[in-house]
Amino acid sequence: MPAQTPHQIAYHKDILANPDWVTAKKNPGQPFSIHDGKFGAVLMESPFIVTTPNATWIPNPSRSPNEILQLRDDYWYGPEDPLLWPQEDVPEAPWLPCLLRNFPKDGSLDNKLAILWDSLSPSQQFHEDDLEDCLSTLNSMFASCNYPPRTMQAVHRHTTTMSVLSQTLRLTPHSLARFSERICAFQHLGRQCVALKMFMTLLFPTGEGIFSHLQKMCFCGDYVGCFTFDVALGNRLVQCGIPVWLLRDLELVGQFRVNTLLPITAARPQAILPAASSSSRPTARPSTRGSPTKVIAYTTHTLLPAMVSTWLHVANVIDEQEYLQDCINKPAERYFVPRPDLFTNASQPKVASYMETWLRLRGIVLGCMGEGEPQALSHRAWQLWLDRGKLEIEVTQGGKTVKRKNKEKDEVDVLISAARKQGPVDLAPEAMWRDRKFDFDGMLGPHHSREILWELNELGFRFEMCMLDSTLTTLASHHEHYNQIRRCFPIGHAPLELANLGQANQGLAHSDWFSRAPFVYALHHVMRFWKNDVVHAARWLTDEQYFKIDEKRGLSPADFEDFEHKVIKIYISSFLTVYGRTPRIPMILSHQPHTKWKQPVYHRMAVGPNGVWMPERESDSLYNY
Numbered sequence: 001m002p003a004q005t006p007h008q009i010a011y012h013k014d015i016l017a018n019p020d021w022v023t024a025k026k027n028p029g030q031p032f033s034i035h036d037g038k039f040g041a042v043l044m045e046s047p048f049i050v051t052t053p054n055a056t057w058i059p060n061p062s063r064s065p066n067e068i069l070q071l072r073d074d075y076w077y078g079p080e081d082p083l084l085w086p087q088e089d090v091p092e093a094p095w096l097p098c099l100l101r102n103f104p105k106d107g108s109l110d111n112k113l114a115i116l117w118d119s120l121s122p123s124q125q126f127h128e129d130d131l132e133d134c135l136s137t138l139n140s141m142f143a144s145c146n147y148p149p150r151t152m153q154a155v156h157r158h159t160t161t162m163s164v165l166s167q168t169l170r171l172t173p174h175s176l177a178r179f180s181e182r183i184c185a186f187q188h189l190g191r192q193c194v195a196l197k198m199f200m201t202l203l204f205p206t207g208e209g210i211f212s213h214l215q216k217m218c219f220c221g222d223y224v225g226c227f228t229f230d231v232a233l234g235n236r237l238v239q240c241g242i243p244v245w246l247l248r249d250l251e252l253v254g255q256f257r258v259n260t261l262l263p264i265t266a267a268r269p270q271a272i273l274p275a276a277s278s279s280s281r282p283t284a285r286p287s288t289r290g291s292p293t294k295v296i297a298y299t300t301h302t303l304l305p306a307m308v309s310t311w312l313h314v315a316n317v318i319d320e321q322e323y324l325q326d327c328i329n330k331p332a333e334r335y336f337v338p339r340p341d342l343f344t345n346a347s348q349p350k351v352a353s354y355m356e357t358w359l360r361l362r363g364i365v366l367g368c369m370g371e372g373e374p375q376a377l378s379h380r381a382w383q384l385w386l387d388r389g390k391l392e393i394e395v396t397q398g399g400k401t402v403k404r405k406n407k408e409k410d411e412v413d414v415l416i417s418a419a420r421k422q423g424p425v426d427l428a429p430e431a432m433w434r435d436r437k438f439d440f441d442g443m444l445g446p447h448h449s450r451e452i453l454w455e456l457n458e459l460g461f462r463f464e465m466c467m468l469d470s471t472l473t474t475l476a477s478h479h480e481h482y483n484q485i486r487r488c489f490p491i492g493h494a495p496l497e498l499a500n501l502g503q504a505n506q507g508l509a510h511s512d513w514f515s516r517a518p519f520v521y522a523l524h525h526v527m528r529f530w531k532n533d534v535v536h537a538a539r540w541l542t543d544e545q546y547f548k549i550d551e552k553r554g555l556s557p558a559d560f561e562d563f564e565h566k567v568i569k570i571y572i573s574s575f576l577t578v579y580g581r582t583p584r585i586p587m588i589l590s591h592q593p594h595t596k597w598k599q600p601v602y603h604r605m606a607v608g609p610n611g612v613w614m615p616e617r618e619s620d621s622l623y624n625y
Contacts, residue, residue, distance in 0.1 A: 330580035334376035554612035
């Protein structure tokens with residue numbers, strides 16, 4: 001959606017304060033045309049109002065063209081899934097409004113296609129023969145059709161991919177997660193083929209008239225529908241019984257009829273699905289010590305960015321209890337920055353207050369970070385500091401918790417004293433994020449909240465890695481130890497504490513294995529200096545048979561997947577053993593922030609003759625940037 005101008009922002013606020021302006025021409029007794037709104041809603045972050053003449057709810061439009069579609073834990077693609085949530089009309093895929101939410105019960109579709117709408121659940125069984133029958137039925141639907149070449153190309157592309165998925169599921173073993181992912185892809189493609197048929201039947205001009213077969217295929221409540229600026233397209237969709245949400249300029253309010261204002265229905269984004277291994281690796285393994293298996297579970301929340309799937313997948317198959325038993329002298333839990341769950345566990349007013357306070361404190365905390373380990377606080381101390389919202393915390397005398405709060409206050413005072421050694425210290429006069437004043441409920445939007453929490457998590461991840469390495473490393477030089485850690489991130493010569501938003505979805509979080517490989521290998525290089533007598537898992541680090549590294553042959557995609565999973569497993573299990581708690585793991589943003597940051601030329605990617613990645617030796621540029 002386009003950004004608002006200052007004039008539009010002022011008008012937007014006036015509309016929200018005076019909703020009667022929108023419904024001034026309401027007339028429930030009159031029939032609706034495309035220009036009228038049975039229902040309407042004012043968008044919070046865009047200069048538009050949404051009206052609909054034939055739907056009973058108003059979904060939230062797609063937030064950004066930079067959204068990254070990723071499979072979620074409910075096997076849908078979140079708010080950007082066109083099978084669930086209406087999108088803006090796309091010229092390249094004009095059939096999307098004709099997607100059906102449910103399998104029609106009136107016999108208009110062959111029952112063999114019903115598998116395309118079956119839910120993905122452990123109790124649901126999918127057989128390869130059912131997939132083949134479904135694919136054959138789809139092919140027969142288009143066999144005698146004389147549709148335009150562009151339409152038939154889309155059908156051929158979808159059915160060919162479905163055939164490959166079906167054959168792969170038949171011929172190779174799969175873990176449950178991998179099987180579910182491919183069934184999901186099969187269903188998405190199949191339902192788009194059905195939508196293509198609906199589109200050509202309902203909307204494509206034929207010799208029988210502009211709209212054909214309307215009486216047979218009109219399920220207004222079952223079609224997904226779309227958002228559009230095009231009144232002519234909206235009119236055609238309405239006549240076919242397809243839900244339409246028309247986007248209108250706010251300045252036109254008063255020139256069209258809206259009977260009732262509704263709240264926006266926002267999609268609830270589920271956690272991104274962990275990537276499954278290509279092998280039939282089990283989802284959890286039993287403990288070898290006789291105690292119940294307790295796998296690591298990370299919190300997900302609508303405010304939080306998603307966690308990197310490779311790290312989350314490995315964490316979900318680690319028996320947490322096994323490594324916690326090795327942690328004999330568990331140190332007190334300390335954190336270099338506030339934990340992101342401090343924000344997600346609070347009420348909405350508290351979340352806004354915490355974020356505003358953090359943005360005012362952020363400069364002080366980052367100023368204390370350097371090559372040395374910064375001052376770490378307990379979770380309660382961070383909570384107390386954010387709750388009070390002041391530089392100097394005052395603890396009220398009396399009450400049972402005064403002793404504990406005084407202790408937490410002392411932790412904060414130590415951090416402030418360390419900051420004052422660098423220069424004058426004071427709270428920022430205003431909470432700013434990306435050169436804009438912070439307003440949780442206003443114009444920043446959900447993306448900016450996730451960006452703030454991404455930075456918090458990224459800083460915590462980097463300095464927890466420093467903390468673990470300083471405990472286990474055999475390197476005598478602190479500067480060398482710091483530089484070893486720095487090479488695990490795509491920051492060039494920049495310090496660790498500068499987590500620029502342009503670095504999101506890069507390095508260890510990159511979606512492409514070839515771009516991720518140098519950083520995973522750098523983390524493996526860091527681990528090779530760890531003490532074997534502290535963490536028994538560190539003995540694997542020098543075992544070439546365990547890692548199967550052949551620097552002359554290089555790493556193929558399958559080799560790298562196995563290598564990466566083992567590196568992540570050693571990192572997480574070592575952290576559990578030393579600190580008795582789960583470490584932070586990298587997160588990704590579902591959108592690409594617009595920043596001026598440019599990725600540095602941090603290494604040379606050597607490519608083997610067969611497209612494999614060649615691990616570089618210590619003398620090469622990977623360790624000299």
